Amino acid sequence: MTESSRRSPAEWMVPAGLLVLSVIPILGGAMRVSELSTGAVITEENARFFHSPVPVLVHIVGSTVYLVLGALQFAPALRRRRWHRISGRIVLPMGLASALSALWMTVFYVIPPPAGPALAVMRLVVGVAMTAALITAFLAIRRGDVGTHRAWMIRAYAIGMGAGTQVLTVAPYAIITGRAPDTGMHAVLMGAGWAINLVIAEIAIRRGASRPRPAAANPPVGASAVRPIR
Template identity: 50%
Template sequence: MTESSVRGAKPEKVRPGGRGAGAPGWMVPTGLIMLSAIPVVAGALRLGELAGGPTGDPADARFFAAPLPVVAHIIGASLYGIVGAFQFARRFRRRRPAWHRMAGRVLIVCGLVTALSGLWMTVFYPRPEGDGDLLAAFRLVFGTAMAVSIVLGFAAVRRRDLRRHRAWMTRAYAIGVAAGTQAFTQLPWMLLVGPLTETPRALLVAAGWFINLAVAEWVIRRR
């Protein structure tokens, strides 16, 4: 290479989130996958218990009596959390629009299965100790909000209103992966105070949903 060619060469610009940025483009999806890993692992353990047969624990009897809703909820929520995280990788989404559309269809089904099975379990499963009326009310509100957000997001993309589509799907995902956040909202109480009673448990579980939705609204407005 000659000296003139070196002098004439222009330094390559590194765009934010581009190839030169490396990890930042995947930081958000990676964080979401890590957050989703908490309920995914818990769900896998629950599926293992169901496959092994009745345990004799009265709290688990409801799952063995009607296993389909909880199995559908675990599988739907796990796929929704893991696959949905990749929808937040902007460069990946733009480079593979066909994958984004295909994954989006899968996520709509998984999200609705997650929300509707959660509503069914709240209404029809016997409540375990520590789950009171307040927690059931929160679950009904946020489960319904998740299902409505997915339907509105789907309707928006059918109208090619991508801004509203992204906003509603972001809200639905925030509600759907709140189980990971709820683990962190409840853990300090259990470590510092002890076992959770009905009202603190309900409020701390709701805090996970509120935190996720607050972050989702910040992301939507930042866009």
């Protein structure tokens, strides 16, 4: 068995984990679309979506595509193929659609408790940060700076995946305490989801930067073509 074939299953652990983490927010988005399309009963919690459905639909579609294709961008087998570049041309605009629609909803929707002013500020900050990260990544790859592009796309994906991690920060609190968090604690737990993702992203970026790059397949002119005797 070759080294590449032994490594193949491990290469899919990260994208598989990200896909699993994105299942709950994707299912939540699908349920919201179903609710809007079937004319569910309007309540205080969902009234804003019925009164202005376009932003949330843009957010759901953009986020779903971004989370799924973005997770697959972490698979080395796909990064070594043309698929990575083609998919990236979809991932980036979908990420912008997700971030900008989130900003719009934060500013213009009336969001009921437990969301409060602190969470609204955090959503504005991370929405602007995700937008800036995607634009920075795009400008970097346009000038051929792959390292900078990679770093900022990882940061943007970490922010976008916040909804997945926030399930793991909010749900345990409700289970342990037997009650939903109040406005302040809700903001803390939601912020913790983004913070955890960004810490992991920075670790991944630094590990990737310190990892030696594979040698070029074709050596430059004048380079030695002598191979070691095996």
